[in-house]
Amino acid sequence: MSQHQEHHGSLKAYTIGFIFSIVLTIIPLVMVLNHWLSRGPLSVIIMGMAVLQFLVQLFFFMHIKDGEKPRYNVMALILGIVFVITIVAGSMWIMTFNSQVQ
Numbered sequence: 001m002s003q004h005q006e007h008h009g010s011l012k013a014y015t016i017g018f019i020f021s022i023v024l025t026i027i028p029l030v031m032v033l034n035h036w037l038s039r040g041p042l043s044v045i046i047m048g049m050a051v052l053q054f055l056v057q058l059f060f061f062m063h064i065k066d067g068e069k070p071r072y073n074v075m076a077l078i079l080g081i082v083f084v085i086t087i088v089a090g091s092m093w094i095m096t097f098n099s100q101v102q
């Protein structure tokens with residue numbers, strides 16, 4: 001018999017995560033549809049809500065905090081985040097300088 005046990009979230013945890021996800025999606029949507037802020041502050045709020053949404057997904061649905069052994073999944077996640085940040089930042093940098101050349 002294997003001593004390996006899988007960690008699954010409870011219905012309560014999934015429900016809380018789902019509600020947080022819905023709220024973190026609705027807030028920026030309402031702000032954009034009602035034109036509550038100018039483009040700069042609205043972009044900051046959307047990015048902030050996206051980061052919070054990412055954290056909710058990690059902790060409530062992907063169980064990133066579960067487990068006692070070496071955290072290879074966390075290391076892989078950090079590497080993936082580094083890749084994504086590099087690609088997004090590089091793309092934004094290229095697009096910024098490309099739009100200035102005439």
